[in-house]
Amino acid sequence: MYTIQGKGVSKGVANGPVYFYRRGGGEIVKTAVADAAAEKQRFENARSTAMEQLAALYEKAVAEVGEEGAALFEAHQMMLEDLDYIDGINDMIEGEGVNAEYAVSQVAEQFAAMLAAMDDAYMQARAADVKDISNRVIGILQGVVAGGIDSDVPVILASDDLAPSETVQLDKSKILGFVTSGGSGNSHTAILARTMGIPAIIGVGDALKDSLEGKSAIIDGETGEVVVEPDAITSERLLKKQAKERALKELLDQLKGKENVTIDGRKVMVYCNIGSPDDVDPVLANDGGGIGLFRSEFLYLQNDDYPTEEQQFKAYKDVAERMGGKRVIIRTLDIGADKQADYFQLDKEENPAMGLRAIRICLTRPEVFKTQLRALYRASAYGKIAIMFPMITSVWEVQEIKRICEAVKAELRREEIPFDENVELGIMIETPSAVMMSDRLAKEVDFFSVGTNDLTQYTLAVDRQGNNLDRFFDSHHPAVLRMLKMAADNAHKAGIWIGICGELGADVSLTETFLAIGIDELSVSPSAVLPLRSAIRSIDTSVSSQKILDELLGD
Amino acid sequence: MQTFRYTIQDEIGIHARPASMLSREAGQFSSAITMEVNGNTANAKRMMQLMRLDAHCGDQITVYVDGEDETEAVQAMLEAFSENL
Numbered sequence: 001m002y003t004i005q006g007k008g009v010s011k012g013v014a015n016g017p018v019y020f021y022r023r024g025g026g027e028i029v030k031t032a033v034a035d036a037a038a039e040k041q042r043f044e045n046a047r048s049t050a051m052e053q054l055a056a057l058y059e060k061a062v063a064e065v066g067e068e069g070a071a072l073f074e075a076h077q078m079m080l081e082d083l084d085y086i087d088g089i090n091d092m093i094e095g096e097g098v099n100a101e102y103a104v105s106q107v108a109e110q111f112a113a114m115l116a117a118m119d120d121a122y123m124q125a126r127a128a129d130v131k132d133i134s135n136r137v138i139g140i141l142q143g144v145v146a147g148g149i150d151s152d153v154p155v156i157l158a159s160d161d162l163a164p165s166e167t168v169q170l171d172k173s174k175i176l177g178f179v180t181s182g183g184s185g186n187s188h189t190a191i192l193a194r195t196m197g198i199p200a201i202i203g204v205g206d207a208l209k210d211s212l213e214g215k216s217a218i219i220d221g222e223t224g225e226v227v228v229e230p231d232a233i234t235s236e237r238l239l240k241k242q243a244k245e246r247a248l249k250e251l252l253d254q255l256k257g258k259e260n261v262t263i264d265g266r267k268v269m270v271y272c273n274i275g276s277p278d279d280v281d282p283v284l285a286n287d288g289g290g291i292g293l294f295r296s297e298f299l300y301l302q303n304d305d306y307p308t309e310e311q312q313f314k315a316y317k318d319v320a321e322r323m324g325g326k327r328v329i330i331r332t333l334d335i336g337a338d339k340q341a342d343y344f345q346l347d348k349e350e351n352p353a354m355g356l357r358a359i360r361i362c363l364t365r366p367e368v369f370k371t372q373l374r375a376l377y378r379a380s381a382y383g384k385i386a387i388m389f390p391m392i393t394s395v396w397e398v399q400e401i402k403r404i405c406e407a408v409k410a411e412l413r414r415e416e417i418p419f420d421e422n423v424e425l426g427i428m429i430e431t432p433s434a435v436m437m438s439d440r441l442a443k444e445v446d447f448f449s450v451g452t453n454d455l456t457q458y459t460l461a462v463d464r465q466g467n468n469l470d471r472f473f474d475s476h477h478p479a480v481l482r483m484l485k486m487a488a489d490n491a492h493k494a495g496i497w498i499g500i501c502g503e504l505g506a507d508v509s510l511t512e513t514f515l516a517i518g519i520d521e522l523s524v525s526p527s528a529v530l531p532l533r534s535a536i537r538s539i540d541t542s543v544s545s546q547k548i549l550d551e552l553l554g555d
Numbered sequence: 556m557q558t559f560r561y562t563i564q565d566e567i568g569i570h571a572r573p574a575s576m577l578s579r580e581a582g583q584f585s586s587a588i589t590m591e592v593n594g595n596t597a598n599a600k601r602m603m604q605l606m607r608l609d610a611h612c613g614d615q616i617t618v619y620v621d622g623e624d625e626t627e628a629v630q631a632m633l634e635a636f637s638e639n640l
Contacts, residue, residue, distance in 0.1 A: 078575035
């Protein structure tokens, strides 16, 4: 037994085997395999998955570039059916007792070398095709496509840090918890873990060695301990803690169906943040009052190309319908900065957090924006959808957005497509300029929602992804809280509501402060709804609010 | 055993697509089907072997078919050749 210390960023205790996230293009290691028949079956499964993928790519390419351009994918399918290739791999698995990945890579080399040695230029070029199909099969074998986790049992997922495009593709049913060598408390891995209500430990550094693969471990997301091959005493201690947490959870479950109301009768809306339609289940399970932030990026990050109107419409409609008339606030695309999709072909920027991102992309490329807005308005006929725009800094941006929305609505009317004429429009308050202009912005929209991570980053000039900056990234900083107060006052003056959809909303040590400031809505990870309800129900604002405001605003 | 000859009309010769079509057709029969061109031979049921024959436009291929269903196989292979090469 030994313990690795990291930083806990999402609470909970998890117990299971450590498993490393499989990325494509990894090194192919030759390992001995005892059960050749099972390994051959693994290869066959991967091969048929590859065939399906190629068939889908072929169909897509035919639709987009015609049969000529799609011929490549057809040729790839044919090569994958070649009996010499298949037999060569199976013979190697059987004869040498090696793993399928290694056999595929070796046979691919042989075939590619034979083709490359031919005089014919056409045949030489086919060498690359053999390698291409083989890499596809190897990728599948390594579990790259199957959500990054090639294991039958749920695991503690280890990695350096996960990119947003990777977190959206993870097979979440297979994850008990996260351990990463890098990352920060605000990284996407941490946010995902909190959404899922499972433990995450970051920043364990070089201690996260490949040799941990497959070893049993217990992680404690509160203390940041990763105990590898725990002894009986440690195991008992941590499993007791796990049981205690579960008991606490049961206690919270009793709050289901109860109101989010303070002792003195103030009601607060408690909504949820979600990243994909899959996350609706935990929202309903935790009694969330609505969706306060549906990040639409997943549609863009898990695609190789711009998602179509139809694709988007289906996802939005699905969520709106499943939420059954409860408010669903969908944020328009927030690509750029740390969330990149290659097909946007954005220029490399010196300072992407301040670059072409979010609403700036939408206003620069109105055709991309319009596709999303059409999908959103069409979905509004199926539930209570509200639209929220990120990274607003100026009044003119909002006016231009509203003009585009009106144009989209006029289009739908002409086409006689049903939609809700009164879809609420709101903006994210996540830049200091939006706060300073909040009196005028409030007259333009139906609601505000504060993104605390970006607002903190821009107010304090501290990079939220920075590794050694956690000390300086202080979301409790009075500068940030005073910003909130200013935006809340201006919202209420204009008769609109204000919420918080950043991670800070779930911080129960601040709930009393938020209520004092006048926040009307808190949108948090589904797992934070009931703890927050518990906190709200124990607060008496008539006792605490004035004192908090005096401290915050006094000199 | 039955034999027939075919002269390649296709400009590129036996590239990926015809190789795949021929091998799929050949694979339907129990007879052994062998192709010979310029002194190289290949099992007609194996796509990549056919590609490696290095057969080009104007080359004459000799096809040997040997087995119980050889008559049907010759007929089918002749059709496959004229359709694809």
